[in-house]
Amino acid sequence: VIITHSETSTGVLNDLETINSYVKAHGEALIIVDAVTSIGAVNIPIDELGLDVVASGSQKGYMIPPGLAFVAVGPKAWTAYETAKLPRYYLDLGKYRKDGAKNTTPFTPPVNLFFALQATLRMMQDEGLENIFARHQRLMSTTRAAVKALGLPLFGPDAVASPAITAVAPPPEIDAEKIRTIVSKRFDIALAGGQNHLKGKIFRIGHLGFVSERDILTAISALEVALRELGYEAFTPGAGVAAASRVLAES
Amino acid sequence: VIITHSETSTGVLNDLETINSYVKAHGEALIIVDAVTSIGAVNIPIDELGLDVVASGSQKGYMIPPGLAFVAVGPKAWTAYETAKLPRYYLDLGKYRKDGAKNTTPFTPPVNLFFALQATLRMMQDEGLENIFARHQRLMSTTRAAVKALGLPLFGPDAVASPAITAVAPPPEIDAEKIRTIVSKRFDIALAGGQNHLKGKIFRIGHLGFVSERDILTAISALEVALRELGYEAFTPGAGVAAASRVLAES
Amino acid sequence: VIITHSETSTGVLNDLETINSYVKAHGEALIIVDAVTSIGAVNIPIDELGLDVVASGSQKGYMIPPGLAFVAVGPKAWTAYETAKLPRYYLDLGKYRKDGAKNTTPFTPPVNLFFALQATLRMMQDEGLENIFARHQRLMSTTRAAVKALGLPLFGPDAVASPAITAVAPPPEIDAEKIRTIVSKRFDIALAGGQNHLKGKIFRIGHLGFVSERDILTAISALEVALRELGYEAFTPGAGVAAASRVLAES
Amino acid sequence: VIITHSETSTGVLNDLETINSYVKAHGEALIIVDAVTSIGAVNIPIDELGLDVVASGSQKGYMIPPGLAFVAVGPKAWTAYETAKLPRYYLDLGKYRKDGAKNTTPFTPPVNLFFALQATLRMMQDEGLENIFARHQRLMSTTRAAVKALGLPLFGPDAVASPAITAVAPPPEIDAEKIRTIVSKRFDIALAGGQNHLKGKIFRIGHLGFVSERDILTAISALEVALRELGYEAFTPGAGVAAASRVLAES
Structure with a gap:
């Protein structure tokens, strides 16, 4: 189940908690959350809710130019990843996990945004x-x-x-x-x-x-x-x- | 007669034209106008009014940081300059006139503001x-x-x-x-x-x-x-x- | 046939013309050129050589931060695209072609780099x-x-x-x-x-x-x-x- | 006695210590040092040498644009200041001393350079x-x-x-x-x-x-x-x- 948490086109915030409870009740389905315009505006307790995949981008709540995506992937999603059949290369999350562990990236990243991200995270930490x-x-x-x-x-x-x-x-x-x-x-x-x-x-x-x-x-x-x-x-x-x-x- | 055209401390714009007419009627007195906060906000027809000295700075109507002063000096003021007795060196207008004619300055100027001035003058020209x-x-x-x-x-x-x-x-x-x-x-x-x-x-x-x-x-x-x-x-x-x-x- | 034109790892420039002539002699094969570190350093007469796909990025010869890719796709490659079976979404070139014709992009692009690109293209035009x-x-x-x-x-x-x-x-x-x-x-x-x-x-x-x-x-x-x-x-x-x-x- | 410590025009560093010893031997004369291009390049132990006035600017050893001057004035020089007859207004050091004590300045300063100065002083402190x-x-x-x-x-x-x-x-x-x-x-x-x-x-x-x-x-x-x-x-x-x-x- 893929849901857009905050619908930018209509200004509606979907009830993530309720939808998630139905997905969880199903047992097998994964919940994948497009949190592009909600992260940074509302709290999303990823672990507590057991969200499988939560994705966001640098250009909204993070207040910097577009170019970086942030994806949180839970254990159940990684299991699904192992058996997924869809061919993948540049967008292969496994590559990013592997290289991320070595503090690097599989492909050339927009390094300028790393500096911007550092600045914006400090601002966010200061505000709380x-x-x-x-x-x-x-x-x-x-x-x-x-x-x-x-x-x-x-x-x-x-x-x-x-x-x-x-x-x-x-x-x-x-x-x-x-x-x-x-x-x-x-x-x-x-x-x-x-x-x-x-x-x-x-x-x-x-x-x-x-x-x-x-x-x-x-x-x-x-x-x-x-x-x-x-x-x-x-x-x-x-x-x-x-x-x-x-x-x-x-x- | 030295007048502050726009009084920043009270928000009052002095009646430059009338005051100037009295100075002109006197015949000998010079009119020296502090136009720091009026240039760029109202028209000051320096030549038409025959103002002897009009001075402004970069940090108000010109919209750039402080550090540059602009002084317009008329013929009658230059005559007074010739016979003025006050010792002067760094603020000697004659030095600036002489070097200005050679497109340079007598002392090290804040060159960074020259670039800012060029940018702001273009903006002002664009707006009109x-x-x-x-x-x-x-x-x-x-x-x-x-x-x-x-x-x-x-x-x-x-x-x-x-x-x-x-x-x-x-x-x-x-x-x-x-x-x-x-x-x-x-x-x-x-x-x-x-x-x-x-x-x-x-x-x-x-x-x-x-x-x-x-x-x-x-x-x-x-x-x-x-x-x-x-x-x-x-x-x-x-x-x-x-x-x-x-x-x-x-x- | 996919070739890397300039091998960054060894400092070798592959003989694009000769390799291309063999690909052309084959008749059916496409030639796909990774020109990331050659575009902007040597001339690549794409049309004259009939190269099918030529790809580059913003962070090398274009002298700006990474984040933009440039892909030239020829008619033969578009034909192959029509029958290609590989699932695609974000990296679907057809989406970019379609939206590019309307002067927009299918997904949020790194807009900051558009300004950088404009500046760098002017520099390149000035140098020739x-x-x-x-x-x-x-x-x-x-x-x-x-x-x-x-x-x-x-x-x-x-x-x-x-x-x-x-x-x-x-x-x-x-x-x-x-x-x-x-x-x-x-x-x-x-x-x-x-x-x-x-x-x-x-x-x-x-x-x-x-x-x-x-x-x-x-x-x-x-x-x-x-x-x-x-x-x-x-x-x-x-x-x-x-x-x-x-x-x-x-x- | 006014001396230029480092002669920019000839690349000569004058022997400040020896010259100062002669001035000190005279007893009454003040020593005024133009240290514009020496401060930041060589040590000038102002107090130890008992230099009366030492002046520098922001655009040399301090590595920022021109626009700020730094003047160190000793007790003997302040005494001379009290009896000095030269008319002064904008360049009246006493005004700066008085306002400096209140952490302000008598006239509008180039505030942009204050930020630059803070940055450059941190750099200088880091280098030592x-x-x-x-x-x-x-x-x-x-x-x-x-x-x-x-x-x-x-x-x-x-x-x-x-x-x-x-x-x-x-x-x-x-x-x-x-x-x-x-x-x-x-x-x-x-x-x-x-x-x-x-x-x-x-x-x-x-x-x-x-x-x-x-x-x-x-x-x-x-x-x-x-x-x-x-x-x-x-x-x-x-x-x-x-x-x-x-x-x-x-x-």
Whole structure:
């Protein structure tokens, strides 16, 4: 069973624990977790949950450029590896395990990112994992409170909200792409758009990794200006920032 | 007559044109303008006004680190220079004129800033001087509108407002330094404090040089959170950002 | 037929043209060229030779960190691709072709290297491909002349010498690793060692990519100091640099 | 008495101790030392010698860009300061002393260089002052031995040689500027030229601050190539590097 823990396209955090319990109940199936946008935002107790494979990348919660992947492989997965028939060479995990034990890599790695990783791990250690998780919760709550105060529907319910990204539906009469364009051109802020059939239907506010409370205040302020420019008036001016600052002042 | 064009300590832009007309009426006096925080924010037609000496530095409107000074010296000032009695060596403008003509400098200059200057002048050329001046006007108006909407008194009247910096008096019961501390610690934003007898009485929002509309929205949002945290409730939450975004949406 | 054009481990440049003519004579076989350390050092007329697949990476002749691969695929290879049975996903060339046509990539690429690539391609364009190839020839000749003047055997004959790297056998009584250690510790110059069974038997002087005539002079000078320190006296002091500078002065 | 400790223009290190003893014998005179190119290359026991004023800058032994000056002022000099009549403002040492005590500066300093200074002081601490001085002695000896081996006259005698820079007279038939041009164009190495009446008569090899043994080997190798190109043949090819490497191998 392969699951994407945090769905970047919709801002939904899947219930890893419950899904995992069903996989475990099956007995034989492996659980393989795409944790690319959840690691660094929420705690993933890999060993405690007995997750078989958990994979992530350098470019999200680790806050550095893309180019490194991190894969945790458990004993049951290694057993499956031994009998797996799929031909493999460059992406052969066994090679990486073998060379990793000798503190090297089977192929030329992006060495520049090793330096970046060292720097970012120090930053993460300084902030502390618990604080990092709490910050992501706070950024998520702040963003969602602000969006609600602007009268815009959130794409997913609070119960499954991802601490990495918040998907928002614009007012029906406004194309999400127009909001993105104004916010980008005028304020140099990149909001993600909807993918495939959601294009134009939603925009997404990322709050994963190197993001601060200040960035959320800024994004909400910019969003207010963009909505106003596009003629949307169903909110008290400043209500988004007011809601955001209320959450921040209380936390 | 030596005047500071833009008073950084109070956020006041002196009326250079009027003062200059009185100096010119005198006939003999020179006008020497400290334009450190006005060059790059407002137009200073040096030749048209017949300003004798205009001095600025690299670290304000030019947006690069401190270390370079720019001095424009007119014919009348050079005449005064010839008969000036003050001993001089390192700061002898004549040396710089002489060596400048040979494309060199009399003493070792901070060469690293020459590269920075080249980069920043290209940026300024790309944006265009008129656009730069307009941006500073817009940032000033936005900041002032937001501060008024929060019910806080501006330190100087609109008629003499500096496009470089806005000085604000906090609510009487709140020490300006406390606002600065929260905004700095929580949002990593540096507001300037009051100097000398104004310490604690005002705080100042800089908008000179490498500052965007986004930065002002951010600063106002952060200010709202800080005021709320300090118990100041005499404003509708979000009113500052609402006022700011109104100005931005209209400009 | 898969061939490594420039053998980094031995400093040998394989005769691509001849090998290719045999492959072409066969009629059906594809020729797949690992050009990682030859592209950027010698001309590879891919279309003229009708090479089916030519692959390189960002970290050699392109002078930027590892992380990007460049693969040229000819029509015959694409035909083979259509019927190939090997399962593929991340390394599926077809995905890259399809997305490349839309100016995007199927998976998150190391975007930081795109900026580096743009910078390095401008540098290469400024120097000119012919000049780049000539520089590599000159560096190779200079290095080989210097090594001969020091009385050390070159690992491969001149006729098949690689313009990317020169492998050298140390005097029999001296471990190549000792030379590498001195040159590294004392002069901060990285010479490559021998791989596998050649470890200790050879050392290698790289001259691929961002390497200048000055670097070769420096490496040879450092090598002379190291040899002297290790008690090797079978060369006139300075002979290596003298030979190198003779080649440079004449070219 | 104002003396320049290390004369950059001629590569001569003045005998500070002897000159100082005469100044001290006078009783009243102050000794003011321009140590710009000696601090960081040789030990200057300011207190022990009772030097009244010692001045240096950031751009030489400290290895960072120009922009900071360091001035040590002794008690006798401060007494003279109290009664000095020369008008002063920006360069008034008293202002710096007063503000320095409060950990600030009287005028806007080049803050970027404060960060650079912190980095460079850590580097200097890691290397150790004694090692830094020894390195400069070694670089000086190496350079001088190499120049002698090339048959070129050194501008100053060994007894007064500066560990910061070595001035060399080219062969009579060769203009020093031509040597500098080749070495710069071909090898991207900047040799200093002669100043004023020495222009064309000497060139100077700097070895102050961020300079390693490797750099000297490189410079000598490049010099050999340039001399050969200019038709100077009165030296055994490689003799300069041979002499340099002999000194390095022995030290």
